Amino acid sequence: xxxxxxxxxxxxxxxxxxxxxxxxxxxxxxxxxxxxxxxxxxxxxxxxxxxxxxxxxxxxxxxxxxxxxxxxxxxxxxxxxxxxxxxxxxxxxxxxxxxxxxxxxxxxxxxxxxxxxxxxxxxxxxxxxxxxxxxxxxxxxxxxxxxxxxxxxxxxxxxxxxxxxxxxxxxxxxxxxxxxxxxxxxxxxxxxxxxxxxxxxxxxxxxxxxxxxxxxxxxxxxxxxxxxxxxxxxxxxxxxxxxxxxxxxxxxxxxxxxxxxxxxxxxxxxxxxxxxxxxxxxxx
Amino acid sequence: xxxxxxxxxxxxxxxxxxxxxxxxxxxxxxxxxxxxxxxxxxxxxxxxxxxxxxxxxxxxxxxxxxxxxxxxxxxxxxxxxxxxxxxxxxxxxxxxxxxxxxxxxxxxxxxxxxxxxxxxxxxxxxxxxxxxxxxxxxxxxxxxxxxxxxxxxxxxxxxxxxxxxxxxxxxxxxxxxxxxxxxxxxxxxxxxxxxxxxxxxxxxxxxxxxxxxxxxxxxxxxxxxxxxxxxxxxxxxxxxxxxxxxxxxxxxxxxxxxxxxxxxxxxxxxxxxxxxxxxxxxxx
Numbered sequence: 001x002x003x004x005x006x007x008x009x010x011x012x013x014x015x016x017x018x019x020x021x022x023x024x025x026x027x028x029x030x031x032x033x034x035x036x037x038x039x040x041x042x043x044x045x046x047x048x049x050x051x052x053x054x055x056x057x058x059x060x061x062x063x064x065x066x067x068x069x070x071x072x073x074x075x076x077x078x079x080x081x082x083x084x085x086x087x088x089x090x091x092x093x094x095x096x097x098x099x100x101x102x103x104x105x106x107x108x109x110x111x112x113x114x115x116x117x118x119x120x121x122x123x124x125x126x127x128x129x130x131x132x133x134x135x136x137x138x139x140x141x142x143x144x145x146x147x148x149x150x151x152x153x154x155x156x157x158x159x160x161x162x163x164x165x166x167x168x169x170x171x172x173x174x175x176x177x178x179x180x181x182x183x184x185x186x187x188x189x190x191x192x193x194x195x196x197x198x199x200x201x202x203x204x205x206x207x208x209x210x211x212x213x214x215x216x217x218x219x220x221x222x223x224x225x226x227x228x229x230x231x232x233x234x235x236x237x238x239x240x241x242x243x244x245x246x247x248x249x250x251x252x253x254x255x256x257x258x259x260x261x262x263x264x265x266x267x268x269x270x271x272x273x274x275x276x277x278x279x280x281x282x283x284x
Numbered sequence: 285x286x287x288x289x290x291x292x293x294x295x296x297x298x299x300x301x302x303x304x305x306x307x308x309x310x311x312x313x314x315x316x317x318x319x320x321x322x323x324x325x326x327x328x329x330x331x332x333x334x335x336x337x338x339x340x341x342x343x344x345x346x347x348x349x350x351x352x353x354x355x356x357x358x359x360x361x362x363x364x365x366x367x368x369x370x371x372x373x374x375x376x377x378x379x380x381x382x383x384x385x386x387x388x389x390x391x392x393x394x395x396x397x398x399x400x401x402x403x404x405x406x407x408x409x410x411x412x413x414x415x416x417x418x419x420x421x422x423x424x425x426x427x428x429x430x431x432x433x434x435x436x437x438x439x440x441x442x443x444x445x446x447x448x449x450x451x452x453x454x455x456x457x458x459x460x461x462x463x464x465x466x467x468x469x470x471x472x473x474x475x476x477x478x479x480x481x482x483x484x485x486x487x488x489x490x491x492x493x494x495x496x497x498x499x500x501x502x503x504x505x506x507x508x509x510x511x512x513x514x515x516x517x518x519x520x521x522x523x524x525x526x527x528x529x530x531x532x533x534x535x536x537x538x539x540x541x542x543x544x545x546x547x548x549x550x551x552x553x554x555x556x557x558x559x560x561x562x563x564x565x566x567x568x
Contacts, residue, residue, distance in 0.1 A: 010301070011323035017295035039295035194508050222506065222514040222557070224478050229513020230506035260557040268555030273506070273544040
């Protein structure tokens, strides 16, 4: 049996069996590896870290997208930073009311390989008329984007090391604020509270965003193949509060079938354990 | 580096480093192994499965105990089935209003070894005047216990294989119902929805309890060192609903400092993902 193994910390590691390594290449940005197994289906890693697998990608992709739409059901223009596997775009495009989605992925090879090996996330994205694909640096893109041009920005990034680093900076979040409309929402891949290294990333990202946006919250979900299985998104907004402004009935009218998200879980996801609350306050 | 490794499924495994294996013995009931590492501190396994470690035992032990007390703050008599490490008893004993706690652990060696190696969970339990320790089979104990003699039963069991098997039966839950007072609550270690084998256990336990108790709910929490990190308890009751009857202000008056649990998280924990809801309904 072949095992893909990821270190979750110095003293913890996680392994998934695979039958076949189907692709391996080094781009100017990162090492990309695709594997195929039975239980987790096809999965790929960037610089050795699990990104997407067929068993639980639905959890991450539903949770990055639907809470923002249930808070503001009138979102029309969406910017995705990263998200080269296409799963986030797939969930956004399920809203017929969305008029344009711009996805800015620095590494085109991720998207091309996912088109080939992971149609569950990347299939049909390029052909969608409402979709604009840009293969360039996310920070560079937002710097030149016009003021108040998006309703929602989804930062679907890797960890803040190497290629993802520029996306976890104050400069980047300030540009996001400027590029968002007056009622804009930012959702940020916020890492995890359990292992020290990830918790430090969580605190840093939260601190920076809190410095810029008037309304900031953090929500959690169960993502078994990410370190500790306890993963977070940051919700930052200019006017909407994700709990006070939850439009549960309006969201249900979209009739979007989800496997993880629902509007009760939406409320529940923002209820954090004490140790996570305290770490977030401590980081501020 | 030495690694303790647990199979979470046929194609997934989880490993924790340790510096020293501090005890290993086979009792009439199971294989018990104690390890000591840096990040997770001292931890022990039963038949090779992670039970308790110093890094995250607080999550499991807070979540098995506090939701019941926040629903009925007048709990006086508590029965713990299993729970030989002492962590569940420790959390119950934090309520000064509790008058008696009976802990029925089949394998005395677990408790004795935890007294020696895991004082964080077992320390002080035996000396506590409100505590009664019984080293016998949990099913046999409830069968002979008087009607309506407990306010709360906490089933802190291993997985429903080998020694834990009799605790996942209709007969056992029926006896629990009889032994509970008219407003009694049962909390059941309910396994996990993500990996197939655990999800089957979850469905079976839920189905049996739903057959017996008029009010049944399931709540979730993040337990990183258990398979998938997504773990559940079943809440079953004769009259109290854990959401409608939540006494948040009364619970706060206990002034119990928790690291994971809080009364907002209490509400959130009952908001399950769609795939978990559907599996529970499917199992009924």
